[in-house]
Amino acid sequence: MMKIAVAGTGYVGLVTGVCLAENGHSVTCVDIDEDKVALMRDGVSPIYEPGLEELMKKNMEKLHFTTDYQQAYKDADVIFIGVGTPEKKDGSANLSYVYGVAEQIAESIEKDCVVVVKSTVPIGTNDKIEEIIKSSLKNDVNVYVASNPEFLAQGSAVKDTLHASRIVVGVEEEFAGKVLREVYKGFDAPIIVTNRKSAEMIKYASNDFLALKISFINEIANLCEIIGADIEDVALGMGYDTRIGNRFLNAGIGYGGSCFPKDTKALHWLANFHDYELKTVKAAIDVNENQKLKLIKKSRKYFDSFKDLNVAVLGLTFKPGTDDLREAPTLVNIPLMLEDGANVKAWDPVGAKNFKKLHPDDVTYCETIEDTIKDADVCFIFTEWDEVKNFDLTKYAELMKTPIVLDGRNCYRLKDAAKAKVIYDSVGRESINAEEYSNC
């Protein structure tokens, strides 16, 4: 059992803290947000992540939550840094939160400790963190800095942490590697030990490769539409080749979320800074920018303007299984519809609460898919929640004023859409019954 502190209680920090407690460690989670800390002390998770609150409640005896970083860091064996590294205007990563924690660690620690950088940080940042800590240490102690990038995906964060595909540990001294092996003893995952810069690069290269895979399949989907091929069949056929693999070949309206968009831009920025152009990553970014607006562009086939149209929106978050809206396609699409005069009704099982903070009055939030699509002129699907995928297609025809369904996540089979008599336009596939629109 080790005494661990975790800085930041977001999707990464809180899940890490809870899973470390599940594995027997005593964990103090630190955040600057007092409201979050108060919730967590009551056993309530401030974020939606399947299984997280249950695991948190189960381990409350080993978990502590505080805003008092000095108290938490002073005698910790290991301090994890899991604060945000958001995008700056120029595309580079904002490291001020990470460096802020480094300074707080330097002023607080009273015994030797290992500082583990879990936040996604540009190559070379661990060196800078070490420099900051060592140059402003208040007490005479030894500090070892290790890179330990995180690979969890939102919506499956707990499972991804307890059964990770790999645990990457980037160290410059053997001691830090030994301590991290001890920390992760109970975890079901292979441990890969590298130097710090390689570990930092593994994280960016992994995320950017996945982003590139998505942008690639989206470009192929766009071409499929033009030449009459079907992207679902194409992806299926490609995926059987184990060198390609069948995951992350889902065409749609592009990737969102807190990481692919920022991590592609940050690595591209870093390469530029070193006078190198990462052409493939740039292509992934450009394709994704266009893909975001694909459904709105498609809708021009059916309407010249959204003025006075009843628009139903199914799904607000960037992916199912999360309440997170960061870089969700809805954040750009819904304002465009509203500016053009649409009446927007929206449904999302967990994301509506957060979306309401951004659009409290100009969007109507519905509890059910039926209420959302009732009397709608057009329905946009932005997130493939199970409730949407399992929704009876015939109800669109029954309830909507005009059953035009624009699906950005290819939730339905074309033959089912044809049977259900809806006008169905998805990504990289034939449009169903589009010619019937003029008769509506």
Ligand SMILES: NC(=O)C1=CN([C@@H]2O[C@H](COP(=O)(O)OP(=O)(O)OC[C@H]3O[C@@H](n4cnc5c(N)ncnc54)[C@H](O)[C@@H]3O)[C@@H](O)[C@H]2O)C=CC1
């Ligand atoms: N969200 C995800 O699925 C993944 C994120 N990452 C990376 O992990 C890092 C964290 O991401 P998220 O968990 O999404 O961030 P988040 O934005 O959800 O949470 C960050 C938390 O840090 C807190 N914070 C800021 N300054 C602090 C300080 N000085 N001391 C203590 N807490 C402080 C904030 O109040 C916030 O609660 C980022 O670098 C991200 O790129 C990596 C893998 C997955």
Ligand SMILES: O=C(O)[C@H]1O[C@H](OP(=O)(O)OP(=O)(O)OC[C@H]2O[C@@H](n3ccc(=O)[nH]c3=O)[C@H](O)[C@@H]2O)[C@H](O)[C@@H](O)[C@@H]1O
């Ligand atoms: O660094 C991170 O934050 C994390 O980023 C992603 O995780 P996440 O963003 O939570 O979710 P994903 O499942 O990867 O989806 C990201 C976006 O890509 C889109 N996507 C995904 C897969 C696909 O085939 N097609 C597609 O459009 C999703 O709709 C979503 O908008 C990675 O999958 C994680 O490994 C990584 O740790």
